[in-house]
Amino acid sequence: MARILIIAEHLNGKLNSSTARCVTCAREIKPDAIDVLVLSEAPDSIAAEAAKIESVSKVLTVANPANAHALAAVCAPQIAAVAKNGYSHVFAPSTTFGKDLAPRVAALLGVAQVSDVMKANDAHTFQRPIYAGNAIVTVHAPADQILVATVRTASYPAAGNGANAAPIEAMNVSVELPTHTRFVELAQAKSDRPDLQSARRVVSGGRGVGSKENFAIIFQLADKLGAAVGASRAAVDAGYVPSDLQVGQTGKIIAPELYMAIGISGAIQHLTGIKDAGTIVAINKDGEAPIFEVADIGLVGDLFKLIPELEQALN
Amino acid sequence: MKILVGYKRVVDYNVRIQVKPDGSGVVSDGVKLSANPFDDIALEEALRLREKGIATEVIVATIGPADCQAHLRNGLAMGANRAIHVVTSDAIQPLTAARTLLKLIEKEQPQIVILGKQAIDDDCNQTGQMLAALWNRPQATFASKVDVTGNAVRVTREVDAGLETIEVDLPAVITTDLRLNEPRFIKLPDIMKAKSKPLETIEFAALAVESGDHLKTTNYAPPAKRSRGVMVKDAAELVAALKTKGLL
Ligand SMILES: Cc1cc2nc3c(=O)[nH]c(=O)nc-3n(C[C@H](O)[C@H](O)[C@H](O)COP(=O)(O)OP(=O)(O)OC[C@H]3O[C@@H](n4cnc5c(N)ncnc54)[C@H](O)[C@@H]3O)c2cc1C
Ligand SMILES: Cc1cc2nc3c(=O)[nH]c(=O)nc-3n(C[C@H](O)[C@H](O)[C@H](O)COP(=O)(O)OP(=O)(O)OC[C@H]3O[C@@H](n4cnc5c(N)ncnc54)[C@H](O)[C@@H]3O)c2cc1C
Numbered sequence: 121m122a123r124i125l126i127i128a129e130h131l132n133g134k135l136n137s138s139t140a141r142c143v144t145c146a147r148e149i150k151p152d153a154i155d156v157l158v159l160s161e162a163p164d165s166i167a168a169e170a171a172k173i174e175s176v177s178k179v180l181t182v183a184n185p186a187n188a189h190a191l192a193a194v195c196a197p198q199i200a201a202v203a204k205n206g207y208s209h210v211f212a213p214s215t216t217f218g219k220d221l222a223p224r225v226a227a228l229l230g231v232a233q234v235s236d237v238m239k240a241n242d243a244h245t246f247q248r249p250i251y252a253g254n255a256i257v258t259v260h261a262p263a264d265q266i267l268v269a270t271v272r273t274a275s276y277p278a279a280g281n282g283a284n285a286a287p288i289e290a291m292n293v294s295v296e297l298p299t300h301t302r303f304v305e306l307a308q309a310k311s312d313r314p315d316l317q318s319a320r321r322v323v324s325g326g327r328g329v330g331s332k333e334n335f336a337i338i339f340q341l342a343d344k345l346g347a348a349v350g351a352s353r354a355a356v357d358a359g360y361v362p363s364d365l366q367v368g369q370t371g372k373i374i375a376p377e378l379y380m381a382i383g384i385s386g387a388i389q390h391l392t393g394i395k396d397a398g399t400i401v402a403i404n405k406d407g408e409a410p411i412f413e414v415a416d417i418g419l420v421g422d423l424f425k426l427i428p429e430l431e432q433a434l435n
Numbered sequence: 436m437k438i439l440v441g442y443k444r445v446v447d448y449n450v451r452i453q454v455k456p457d458g459s460g461v462v463s464d465g466v467k468l469s470a471n472p473f474d475d476i477a478l479e480e481a482l483r484l485r486e487k488g489i490a491t492e493v494i495v496a497t498i499g500p501a502d503c504q505a506h507l508r509n510g511l512a513m514g515a516n517r518a519i520h521v522v523t524s525d526a527i528q529p530l531t532a533a534r535t536l537l538k539l540i541e542k543e544q545p546q547i548v549i550l551g552k553q554a555i556d557d558d559c560n561q562t563g564q565m566l567a568a569l570w571n572r573p574q575a576t577f578a579s580k581v582d583v584t585g586n587a588v589r590v591t592r593e594v595d596a597g598l599e600t601i602e603v604d605l606p607a608v609i610t611t612d613l614r615l616n617e618p619r620f621i622k623l624p625d626i627m628k629a630k631s632k633p634l635e636t637i638e639f640a641a642l643a644v645e646s647g648d649h650l651k652t653t654n655y656a657p658p659a660k661r662s663r664g665v666m667v668k669d670a671a672e673l674v675a676a677l678k679t680k681g682l683l
Contacts, residue, residue, distance in 0.1 A: 131596055191601065192564065192574060192576075193567070193573055193574060196568060215595050216577060216592075216593070216594040216595045217594070217595070219560050219576070220564060220574070220576045220577070220594075221564075222561075222564075223529070223560070223561035223562075223563075223564035223565045223568070224564045224565070224567065224568040224574065225568075226530070226561070226565065227530065227533060227564070227565035227566075227568035227569050228568050230530075230647070231530070231647075231649060232528055232529070232530050232647055232648070232649040232650045233529070233530075233559075233561055233565075234650065235558065235559050235560060235561060236558070249558065249658065250556065250557050250558055251446070251452040251461065251555070251556060251557075251558070252452075252555065252558065253658055254451070254452035254454075254461075254657075254658065255452055255454045255461050255655050255656065255657065255658070256655070256656045256657070256658055257652045257654065257655050257656075258652065258653050258654040258656075259650050259651070259652050259653075260650065260651040260652075260653060261649060261650055262649050265649065298571075298573070300572065300573045300603060300604040300607075301573040301574075301575075301601060301602075301603045301604075302601060302602045302603070303599075303601055304589065304600040304601055304602050305599070305600050306594075306596060306597060306598070306599045306600075307597050307598045307599075307600075308596050308597040309597055317595065321682075353613065356614070357613075357614065362597065362598075363579065363593045363598070363612075363614060364593070364594070364595060364596065364597050364598075369555070369558070370552075370553070370612070370613055372595065377682065378677070378682050388451070389448070395658065395659075395661060398682075399677075399680055399682055400661070400664075401673065401677070412663065412666075413663055414661040414663070415663070415664055416661075416664035416665070416680075417664055417665055417666075417667055417673060417676050417677070418664065418665070418666045418667070419666070419667050419668075419669070419670070419672075419673050420666070421669075426669075426670055429669065429670035429671075430670040430673060430674070432670070433670045433671045433673070433674040434674060434683075
């Protein structure tokens, strides 16, 4: 009997769509229950959002001031304790939140973890990428252990939040919580643009953009399209944009309907982050750039000439 | 204070990985092997902490087959004081790697353990977090800045929402992100010097680690291929193509 516990990801009192993506992955297993666990200082509004997600059986909340920030060392023992209440699976999204947290839970439970699930063949057999997505392996986990996994969010659409009204249950978890880890601050770029990880359209710039000032041209095009902005590692390393915009093996893995790569050569580590995109558009002055091998629509030329023309054509 | 660095050997990041036609693995014969890039960054950070006078000794450790010695010598040439090689011909999984590193921690009593956030072969991104859990100590993952002050360390972490700063008490586990530092190049005289630095070998079996290799990999497949699409000649054609696809 499969009972899946999904760890809700949230920030500033809002549920992240990665949680509903985990639900879609959980549904592939056809489990008997999909419960969502919300650890927070004030979980009520987050739990209310989670309860609306289709297929969620129950939402569990643990309210505790110690849960004000998602510190893995604090959350993990609580999750391990809840998981032992008859759950067969613990899922978290493979966002930085889940990547930080899930292995700590797995180690406390003494079990292995399957990272970046992109398909569940059955309750204990999964597909996941290795070598920056250059190979896909089929992994079998033992059925007699709790299975901890992170879900590759780009592989799953978010489950709908239709008519469901799952019951919400407040829990008390009595485990000792460490004080050796303290939150100091979160520096978040304020932006009205769509979120990179869930945006339908993304415009990304690379080293070819040339400078921080020049990047304005990328932001402008993105705004015109209502798109989120992304970047290659080279652009981030050069300081053109902050690190949270990096797309790729070691940045964000995304699956927008439209991805525009501008002044990006198409290194394998970058392509890993976009291979689930619906349509890839590449603009590059080098017709031999590897990005054209995967682009659905390619345009060779100087970005500084082509982008203004593109904006014109969009009018 | 001592710093222990996880120093794993992986297929070089420039190698284009090929899946074997029978699905039994990836082609590894003759491919170039290098230190995991995140582990070079881990070692560099440890060396900088030693140069600042915060650490006194830097130990690189690897768990891997007998021919990992040359790889560890590179770590010594970069500047580590000594190396530990836990010898196993088996491909161990993260939980086992964490349990093994815990044995080394018990033996060496480091104040800081620095690992890569992920190894670029299996991309698991697990070992550091598992190790911290088993050790019952803090973890500061995906570090892009590390400030040691007395008995605590402030770490800036690259998270999806931006840059998060946390403070953790020592001893602790830190895992590195790419922008933490730029690793130094190894100079020829250092390679000579490294030959005489201590390199301890421990048989994996001698550590009596409980295996955590619970996962079985049965098939390797190449990823679904994206194929080359169409080329357009100007911005107007691009807009038209996007409209045809219903994207505008
Ligand atoms: C362990 C590891 C992890 C990595 N992780 C990531 C990752 O997560 N994400 C990532 O992106 N990279 C990652 N990388 C780096 C990756 O290998 C590449 O170095 C990087 O993606 C290159 O970025 P780029 O395409 O912007 O730059 P370049 O490769 O320098 O390409 C710039 C492109 O811009 C074009 N160009 C220049 N001027 C113009 C112009 N005026 N008009 C039009 N085109 C122009 C050029 O023709 C060129 O193709 C990683 C590398 C390693 C080793
Ligand atoms: C020939 C070969 C065949 C393999 N076949 C398989 C297979 O069939 N199935 C499979 O699951 N795995 C296989 N592996 C990989 C092996 O299982 C991985 O080392 C293990 O899964 C750890 O995963 P990771 O390195 O991605 O961990 P991560 O958690 O991504 O590693 C993070 C960090 O932990 C530290 N670390 C991890 N491992 C070591 C180590 N050994 N020594 C020192 N530091 C370390 C490093 O600092 C590293 O940066 C194979 C490896 C080889 C060489």
